[in-house]
Amino acid sequence: MxxxxxxxxxxxxxxxxxxxxxxxxxxxxxxxxxxxxLDTAPKGAAKGDGFTLVKRKRKSHADIEMEDISTPDEGKTEETAGEESSSGPKSAKRSKGQKGEFRNVAVPKHRYTPLKENWASIFTPIVKNLGLQIRFNLKKRQVEIRNPEDREDTTDLQKAADFVRAFILGFEVNDAIALIRLDHxxxxxxxxxxxxxxxxxxxxxxxxxxxxxxxxxxxxxxxxxxxxxxxxxxxxxxxxxxxxxxxxxxxxxxxxxxxxxxxxxxxxxxxxxxxxxxxx
Missing domain, CATH: 3.30.1370.10 (K Homology domain, type 1)
Known part of the structure; x- marks a missing residue:
């Protein structure tokens, strides 16, 4: 042993x-x-009864614009050059998702009844506080969460998916909702x-x-x-x-x-x- x-x-x-x-x-x-x-949460974490959306801080580049003196390539036209300058760096695109992006959380058979009983407690913070769309697919037995058509940020979408997944794993709603309220x-x-x-x-x-x-x-x-x-x-x-x-x-x-x-x-x-x- x-x-x-x-x-x-x-x-x-x-x-x-x-x-x-x-x-x-x-x-x-x-x-x-x-x-x-709440006492160990960072300064930006939500406090009180109301929800406050927290945006993660990102490293800001120096606010110095360097003058470009290099000549553009012959194969590039002025239109394509303008599109590249307006699109911004590629890293900014990677941090955003697609409009209407969704997440699926599978529900096993033994968690179907608890999900039905606590559906109102799960539905309210996701729809009213995070502004997302949620439904339960009866055929596939999974919870589907979707971003609105006018939103590309997937931070709230991932928080909602983690919240539902924690409840499906067996945590209480009052404990799982901390994944939405706190970032740490x-x-x-x-x-x-x-x-x-x-x-x-x-x-x-x-x-x-x-x-x-x-x-x-x-x-x-x-x-x-x-x-x-x-x-x-x-x-x-x-x-x-x-x-x-x-x-x-x-x-x-x-x-x-x-x-x-x-x-x-x-x-x-x-x-x-x-x-x-x-x-x-």
């Missing part, structure tokens, strides 16, 4: 920790992911076999049990401490949160898969959380 030395460097375990997690340290209900990450959240997916491919049969079930814990307390503690959300779907694990928080949650889950004691992982996360609070 492989040892857990691979993850000891990233997540060192402390000795002398209690074997069980105290019930007082486990919150009964977690706040929304949006509320937890990411979604990561990995499998238990990616961490330890030698696990088979009942050992995989035990690894899943260590991640969830009794009545889901271990997973709840990891989510509350790292300000992330975790969904365990069979052998796949989906984690939603900020980049640094994703790293802490991923290391904790990997240590549990490798056979670490949940109380030791919890104690290490608590120490890391206190260090982060001191830095802030």
């Amino acid at each position: 492989a040892s857990s030395s691979t993850f000891d460097d990233d997540l060192p375990m402390e000795e002398g920790m209690p074997e069980l997690i105290d019930d007082d340290d486990v919150p009964s209900v977690l706040p929304s992911l949006l509320e937890q990450n 959240l990411f979604l990561e997916t990995f499998e238990i076999a990616d961490v330890k491919h030698s696990l088979k049969g009942d050992h995989v079930s035990r690894a899943i049990g260590r991640i969830a814990g009794k009545d889901g307390r271990t997973k709840l503690v990891i989510e509350n401490t790292t300000k992330t959300r975790i969904v365990v779907a069979n052998t796949k694990i989906h984690v939603l949160g900020a980049y640094q928080n994703l790293r802490l949650a991923r290391n904790a889950v990997c240590s549990l898969i490798m056979g670490a004691n949940p109380s030791k992982v919890y104690g290490n996360l608590r120490n890391m959380a206190s260090r982060g609070a001191e830095r802030l």
Whole structure:
């Protein structure tokens, strides 16, 4: 059986920790992911009840126009030269999409009923706040999101697709909507076999049990401490949160898969959380 030395460097375990997690340290209900990450959001992130569209800053070139003294090629006419100057650099075209561009998100059978029940909560922010078009294709069983005909920017379109995809993977609507409101959240997916491919049969079930814990307390503690959300779907694990928080949650889950004691992982996360609070 492989040892857990691979993850000891990233997540060192402390000795002398209690074997069980105290019930007082486990919150009964977690706040929304949006509320937890508002304090760590960048200055440009949205705050309050209303939505504010955030545009990413790009490096601006120097505002110096150089006079072109080179002679144009003989094969180029004045019309083609004017078209090239008006079109601008090629990099600007690559950042834009096509008018009416769309995204498709496939919906498995077991998520069809939750999607139908929460359709109003998904439909409202995409249509009213982002100004996109959305529909559910009954024949193809997929959610189709499209940009308006007069818009080429695909930033909001990708945010809406990530929001719907997060809900389809099993996250709550209130947590998945943070992907629209905040720009520094990411979604990561990995499998238990990616961490330890030698696990088979009942050992995989035990690894899943260590991640969830009794009545889901271990997973709840990891989510509350790292300000992330975790969904365990069979052998796949989906984690939603900020980049640094994703790293802490991923290391904790990997240590549990490798056979670490949940109380030791919890104690290490608590120490890391206190260090982060001191830095802030």
